[in-house]
Amino acid sequence: MTTVGYGSAPNDAIEHIEVPSNLPSLPQTVPGVSMLATRQWRRAEMAAPAVRFVRDVLREKRFDLVVANDARVLALAHAVAQGAPVWADLHEWAPEERTHVLSWRLLVAPFMRHLCARYLPLCAATSTVCEPIAELYDRDFGVHPVVVRNAGPWQSLEPSPIDDDRVRLVHSGGAVGGRNLEAMIDAVAALDERFTLDLYLLPANDGGAYLRKLTSRAAGIDRIVFHPPVAPSDLPATLNDYDVGVFWIPPTHTNARLTLPNKFFDYVQARLAVAVGPTVEMQRLVEHHGLGIVADGFTVEQCVASLASLTANEVRGFKSAAHSATHDLSFESDAQVIRSLVRASLSTEGA
Structure with missing residues (x-):
């Protein structure tokens, strides 16, 4: 197995091609931006510095199957494949990956649509993280990806004991704007002394500026700890x-x-209760498995209201439900989907 990407080699890679960190994966050069602005998408397909680097490094290599990890490398994957089957692993709805950023919405979103429209129908297999996103790809591009969730491996853990006088909230992930992390801090500040919040946050590509803002926002609240x-x-x-x-x-x-x-699957494997807003897929799984509580909305007041009356016995019940759901909500549940997908792709090649 040959892997290609930023950073060091992942486990199990036989060969790893490390992409230099200074090479962007989108055409963020003056010529590249010009191509995007003038809708020269065919020319832009290979214009990203990282794409050109990988194409040149792999030019003489041959593979049985090529996995495109996200839509932005679809053209590259087909070029590298040289006729071998391509599996498009689409983690998000690519046309709206970063539409909250104006330049991305104006320049990159149409390019993502071009890549999906041109290359997804040519793929031997496609996958994405949930059925509603699969339906969007079907609606707009005529392909229906299989669902392979972002679940991690099953963990041999037990629910931790509950303190009747304490509710220990936790959040892990990237310190990225737009995720409503401020609401967590403000909610805990508004909740009673039973509630604590521990945050395990990875600084974003802003040099940690947003993480510093969050730390300042929580200053003086001793029930909030950053790790x-x-x-x-x-x-x-x-x-x-x-x-x-x-x-x-x-x-x-x-x-x-x-x-x-x-992170949703990490919480389940950790045998935690789960508190979310009315986010479609998370709400569905929380309610289906009885994992926790769903706020009526995303305001601080609504988040506080969903937690304020939470009892120790309810938390015990939710943690027990998470323990029961760990096998269903683990990677092992999706592994057979991946094996079937790969087998089907390779048999297509043989046909």
Whole structure:
């Protein structure tokens, strides 16, 4: 297995091509931006510096299957494949990946639509993280991806004991604007002394500026503690010390409205209760498995209201339900989907 990407080699890679961190994966050069602005999308397909680098490095190599990890590398994947099957692994609804950013909405979103329209029908397989997003790809591009969720491996853990006089909230993830992290801080400030909040946040690409704003916002609230980020493989065991995993992300765009992030599955594997807003897929799973509470909306007041009357016995019940759901909500549940997808792709190649 050959892997290509930013950063060091992942586990199990036989060969790894590390893309230099200074090479962007979109055509963010003067010629590239000009191509996007003038709708020269065919020319823009190979204009990103990282794309050109990878194409040149892999020019002489041959593969049995090529996995395109996100829509922006669809053209590159087909070029590298040289006729071999391509699996498009679409983590989000690509046309609206960053539509909250004006330049992305004006220049990149139409390019993403071009890539999807041209290359998805040519793929041997497609996948995405939830059924509503699969339906969007079907509606706009005529392909219906199989669902492979962002679930991690099953963890051998037990629900941690409950303190009747304390509700230990926790959140893990990136310190990225637009995720309503301020609401967590403001909600805990408004809740009674039973509630604490621990945050395991990875600084964003802004040099940590947003994380510093959050830290300042929580200054003086001794019930809120910031911790260094934890490696993904260690997260469930770390989070297991807490009671409730929280994530109230407002539906500012399609991907936020339909998000089913890996942190949700981390909370379940950690045997935590889950507190979310009315986010479509997270709400569905919380209610189906009895995992926790769903706020009526995403304001601080609505988040506070969803937690304020929470009892220790309710938290115990939610944590027990999470424990029962860990096998269904683990990667092992999706692994067979991936095996079937790969087998089908390779048999297509043989045909």
